[in-house]
Ligand SMILES: NC(=O)NC(NC(N)=O)C(=O)[O-]
């Protein structure tokens with residue numbers, strides 16, 4: 001490919017993404033998408049993607065945990081595979097693009113390369129990772145974590161969703177996690193490139209068409225459990241309460257105050273559950289989640305240690321029991337420098353404005369960075385909105401991202417690499 005090609009495929013992409021978005025729990029009145037791991041909408045979406053990959057001329061297969069791969073076989077079986085793709089699961093009432101765009105864009109890129117340039121030297125694959133968000137079970141990156149060896153396919157017995165269903169049983173009910181199915185861990189990967197929406201407002205504010213990710217922030221997730229005493233809302237004087245909800249409220253306000261003081265750190269309480277969750281009963285127990293992120297591992301650790309000491313003091317002063325359970329810890333991860341430079345050059349050839357940046361969102365790419373050269377390509381998000389039905393990027397922006405991905409994959413897989 002002497003001169004990279006700038007596609008105009010955004011409208012087609014949007015049609016495919018709109019179709020993918022129909023695979024959702026309930027028809028959210030807000031137009032949001034809810035597609036959680038191993039649910040019926042998840043199965044239907046993976047089946048639709050398998051069809052789409054097949055129509056694109058790719059060889060299709062699932063691995064043991066339900067990761068879906070579309071393969072464009074290369075001429076040289078002795079060189080590593082170049083992988084692209086993203087995750088098919090969503091948050092509850094999320095958008096149409098987070099994850100889905102990287103899969104659909106990867107399929108479109110491989111389809112174009114096969115039809116235009118035939119067989120590559122390196123095998124190219126596009127993957128639909130079964131899960132990344134951590135929205136159903138207290139684990140994130142289940143898909144890429146099994147491909148990179150971080151997780152074992154049969155380590156999900158103890159992981160329960162809010163209904164008490166284990167990941168293992170949900171996986172088997174979906175036809176995965178069975179003996180004889182292909183293993184997940186890959187040892188043949190030469191690079192991973194993920195196309196994704198920015199999910200932030202920097203590219204829009206800076207009027208840049210492409211984001212080149214230099215690093216992905218570190219992330220910690222916890223469950224905080226408080227044990228007080230359920231009691232009558234009408235007959236229990238204020239100074240005789242062991243109120244788990246009031247304690248949680250004090251902790252959540254404290255979290256916001258401390259995070260606001262720690263530059264560039266973000267902290268979120270996304271879920272809270274009270275029991276017995278009845279208006280006229282003082283909550284005896286409350287459980288809430290913490291999601292804390294920063295681009296520096298030392299700051300992340302320091303902040304969590306400081307916060308949890310404060311939580312101990314608050315719980316002791318109020319006479320409540322406190323348990324803090326970690327369930328996700330990822331360190332800040334750099335992307336591959338030379339791939340970032342290569343993307344910069346592709347953007348130049350395509351006359352696409354671009355800038356280097358951090359990702360405040362987590363991505364499957366962060367699990368590949370330690371095992372092979374890894375890169376991420378961002379396209380702008382309207383008003384920076386994501387994890388919301390209002391998540392939007394224009395057809396032109398989506399198309400620009402695929403143009404960059406296709407040009408980069410061509411250079412990586414079709415051109416003899418300088419040794
Ligand atoms: N692309 C994402 O939205 N990733 C999300 N998921 C994880 N696992 O980080 C997140 O919360 O940032």
Ligand SMILES: [Zn+2]
Pocket residue numbers: 091098133387
């Ligand atoms: Zn997400």
Ligand SMILES: [Zn+2]
Pocket residue numbers: 087098099132196362363
């Ligand atoms: Zn994502």
